[in-house]
Amino acid sequence: MKFFLDTANIEKIKEAASWGILDGVTTNPTLVAREGKDFDTVVREILKIVEGPVSLEVISTDWKGMVEEAEKLASYGDNVVIKIPMTIDGLKATKILSSKGIMVNTTLIFSPAQALLAAKAGTAYLSPFIGRLDDISSYGMRLVEDIIQIIDNYGFECEVIVASVRHPMHVLEAALIGADIVTMPFEVLQKMIKHPLTDIGLERFLKDWEKMKG
Ligand code: G3P
Numbered sequence: 001m002k003f004f005l006d007t008a009n010i011e012k013i014k015e016a017a018s019w020g021i022l023d024g025v026t027t028n029p030t031l032v033a034r035e036g037k038d039f040d041t042v043v044r045e046i047l048k049i050v051e052g053p054v055s056l057e058v059i060s061t062d063w064k065g066m067v068e069e070a071e072k073l074a075s076y077g078d079n080v081v082i083k084i085p086m087t088i089d090g091l092k093a094t095k096i097l098s099s100k101g102i103m104v105n106t107t108l109i110f111s112p113a114q115a116l117l118a119a120k121a122g123t124a125y126l127s128p129f130i131g132r133l134d135d136i137s138s139y140g141m142r143l144v145e146d147i148i149q150i151i152d153n154y155g156f157e158c159e160v161i162v163a164s165v166r167h168p169m170h171v172l173e174a175a176l177i178g179a180d181i182v183t184m185p186f187e188v189l190q191k192m193i194k195h196p197l198t199d200i201g202l203e204r205f206l207k208d209w210e211k212m213k214g
Contacts, residue, residue: 001175004053004161004183008032010045012186017049024052026127026161026183028083028107029059047077055105055125057083058093066093074102081125083107086114091121098122105161112146119156125181126151131164140164141173148177168192 002023005016008031016022025046035042046054054077058069066089070082081103084090094104098121105125106118110133115126126147130140147160159180165171168191174182 001179002052002181003189004055004181005189006031006163006165006183006185008035008042008046009186010035010042010049013046013049016186016189022050022052023181024054024079024183025050026055026083026105026163028057043073043076047079051079053079053081053103053105053125055081055083055107057085057107061085061087061089063089063092063096066090067096070097070102070104081105083127084123086110086118091117094118094121094123098124107163109147110143112143112150115143115147116150119151119154119158123158125159125161127161127163127183129164130162130170131166133164134166141170141177144174144179145177148179 003021004024004026005013005022006026008027013025032039032042043056056073058066060066060069066084073082074080082097083105084094085108086106094106097104103124105127106123107127109115109126109128118126128143128147130144133140133143144160144162161181161183162174162179163183165182165184165188168188171182171184171192
């Protein structure tokens, strides 16, 4: 299972990379805007740190604009993946870009039908937003199950990125289903490590060791 960080924050990306378990990064306009820096500066910094896939999202909503933006972004590095929203124009742009060998991550997927269309258009990654579905009392992880089933049925060559992840249980559920990738906020990654019994256990080991020494 691959772990991506869903952030544009350089410090968080550096920290997760230093743990040796970071496979890639996903960004979106909200995440980049949150950093308060110019887009190009943020992107180039991220690409210096991360060797794996880095998803950068287009702002255009028409297919021509999307393709133009995507071609510019793709020139920033071999590991750049273009995030394209799940719209008709997005679908057209995906077909063109994938035919040119530019990797696409189809974003804002909320239904299996949308995932099927994106897969057919040749996307490399499908990003179902599970947290936002959970937020509206829908079962986000069910969408992931359905998408994986569809990919397996037809042997589509794309990977599922479980996105809009809110807590460690989302990661665990995605792992149990067998999702290829989870992209998560740094805070979720931190929470995955913590367990009070680990802290208590370590403290006890160290105390006992000190006692033995004298
Ligand atoms: O990067 C896309 C996605 O992960 C956004 O998550 O928390 O804004 O729903 P969220």
